[in-house]
Amino acid sequence: MTTEYRTVYEGGEEEIVEKRSRFIAAVKPVSAEDEALAFIESVRKKHWNATHNCYAYVIGERSELARCSDDGEPNGTAGRPMLDVLQGEELRNTAVVVTRYFGGTLLGTGGLVRAYAQAVKAGLASSVIIxxxxxxxxxxxxxxxxxxxxxxxxxxxxxxxxxxxxxxxxxxxxxxxxxxxxxxxxxxxxxxxxxxxxxxxxxxxxxxxxxxxxxxxxxxx
CATH class of the missing domain: 3.30.70.240 (Alpha-Beta Plaits)
Incomplete structure (x- = not known):
């Protein structure tokens, strides 16, 4: 039985810019997968004209469920780095969506990985973690x-x-x-x-x- 775990109490939102591409991270506490999916869909509707809406979430007191999506970015350059940040921070019951507005300059594989990871870290920094x-x-x-x-x-x-x-x-x-x-x-x-x-x-x-x-x-x- 899990006696304690880290999670988000109040979600936050933060934006970083890399070579004119905007990366907007939105973080939310969730207790079930349907809540995570509803949150992801709400962000997609809000940023319907964005280039990508990538996401990652971890559900369960022992991280029983973990999912992520690159949403059209090159395989492994967005969702996986985002999920790595959540798991590295040992967060449970947490979802994050990073919205990208393309700025006209390609970042390359390494640049994308860094940008999406940094965006998640910025989003978490603006959240209340307990x-x-x-x-x-x-x-x-x-x-x-x-x-x-x-x-x-x-x-x-x-x-x-x-x-x-x-x-x-x-x-x-x-x-x-x-x-x-x-x-x-x-x-x-x-x-x-x-x-x-x-x-x-x-x-x-x-x-x-x-x-x-x-x-x-x-x-x-």
Missing amino acids: TKIRGVKLRIGTDYTGLGKIQYILGQKGLKILDSEYADNVKLEVLVPEDAVEAVHSDITEGTNGQASMEEGAKCWFAQIDGQPVVLEEYTD
Whole structure:
């Protein structure tokens, strides 16, 4: 089972120019092949008068499906280099289309490979890329004397509090990577001499975005 993987959270678009040919890269997160194909078709319609609309996409938590197309460029000069960039960045569930408007000067095989690869890198640079982590919402209850110790343990493990409630006692909700739950449970139990209560809530995929934990989607086994 995959516990985490890199993907695009927000797609971007960027353009580079090589010998007057314009290469416009559009990046989008996708979760299934039909989404990737719909995205590719939407770009084709937008750039209906372009010379080429080449694409590459990787689908699945373990990259189960990978496809690419040169769309009329010489074999292996567009789609494959684009796919190589996605796979080199270890991205999943990501699609990219590079639209080319021919500028009148032939680039040659090597030039095309470099241009399409650089366009994808530029598109990714304008996107928001995250590490999607399989986790659990851990609910922690404590009195005020144990709060400082729990905050210290969470800080040492790089875990941030998702929600908190302060009343007679303190209730915290923390996003914990699934493979770290047992260790967190053990450390908090030891650190508070067993005075803290802990309950596992919903399982979810989450990510750190701008330094804050964000729940992306809940799931069931």
